[in-house]
Amino acid sequence: MEEKQEQQEIFAMPRIGDAAPAFKAVTTQGEINFPADYSGSWVILFSHPADFTPVCTSEFMTFASMEDKFEEANCKLVGLSVDGLYSHIAWLRTIKEKIEYKGMKDIEVTFPLIEDISMEVAKKYGMIQPGEATTKAVRAVFFIDPQGIVRTIIYYPLSLGRNFDELHRVLIALQTADEFGVATPADWRPGDDVIVPPAGSCGTANDRMDSKDEEMTCYDWFFCTKKLDKETVLKAVLKK
Ligand code: BEZ
Numbered sequence: 001m002e003e004k005q006e007q008q009e010i011f012a013m014p015r016i017g018d019a020a021p022a023f024k025a026v027t028t029q030g031e032i033n034f035p036a037d038y039s040g041s042w043v044i045l046f047s048h049p050a051d052f053t054p055v056c057t058s059e060f061m062t063f064a065s066m067e068d069k070f071e072e073a074n075c076k077l078v079g080l081s082v083d084g085l086y087s088h089i090a091w092l093r094t095i096k097e098k099i100e101y102k103g104m105k106d107i108e109v110t111f112p113l114i115e116d117i118s119m120e121v122a123k124k125y126g127m128i129q130p131g132e133a134t135t136k137a138v139r140a141v142f143f144i145d146p147q148g149i150v151r152t153i154i155y156y157p158l159s160l161g162r163n164f165d166e167l168h169r170v171l172i173a174l175q176t177a178d179e180f181g182v183a184t185p186a187d188w189r190p191g192d193d194v195i196v197p198p199a200g201s202c203g204t205a206n207d208r209m210d211s212k213d214e215e216m217t218c219y220d221w222f223f224c225t226k227k228l229d230k231e232t233v234l235k236a237v238l239k240k
Contacts, residue, residue, distance in 0.1 A: 019149060
């Protein structure tokens with residue numbers, strides 16, 4: 001019975017649209033009460049397998065060097081691994097004092113890094129994936145909106161470093177969808193055309209196909225796009 005409960009805990013994970021599970025934790029920046037402390041901001045909660053490992057080091061240097069870009073878009077970063085606080089502090093100090101990598105040096109990680117030796121938070125967020133590792137978190141990324149709702153979840157295995165430009169693109173696309181009531185097509189970047197809401201939500205399919213709106217292009221009744229210039233997107237999403 002106990003074993004079954006433990007298995008359920010390990011496999012529990014929030015889904016898109018769920019309220020982000022709440023927890024209190026000790027971090028390199030003091031205690032946090034998540035997600036309450038982040039109310040009104042977007043937050044990316046992400047896990048890494050272990051301190052003092054190469055892929056994680058390359059990721060932390062990259063994420064920390066891009067922190068301003070996320071901050072501009074009203075998004076805070078919060079990291080987690082199942083290491084302890086002193087390991088986190090020593091690793092981040094080593095990164096700052098010793099590591100020069102791909103033009104990045106003297107990198108100070110100022111966002112909180114959660115210590116989670118008990119794996120309590122990692123289990124709550126489904127970051128322990130036993131087929132990959134039972135003693136480490138995989139590389140999970142949770143995008144949580146200003147209302148505390150999980151909006152996107154991305155998982156990577158231990159061996160694969162994340163693409164932080166993609167994480168930034170996801171953040172801006174989510175904000176654009178909210179702000180303009182649109183969807184974003186494959187590989188969308190600010191300035192590219194966006195998808196207008198499907199037929200039924202604004203008029204009939206034929207209305208859309210026959211529309212004289214020069215901004216709108218319909219490829220078929222179910223697939224219409226419109227222009228949304230980069231400046232308009234960035235003005236709306238960057239530090240409202
Ligand atoms: C790394 O970050 O380099 C790493 C961590 C755990 C397993 C494999 C690689």
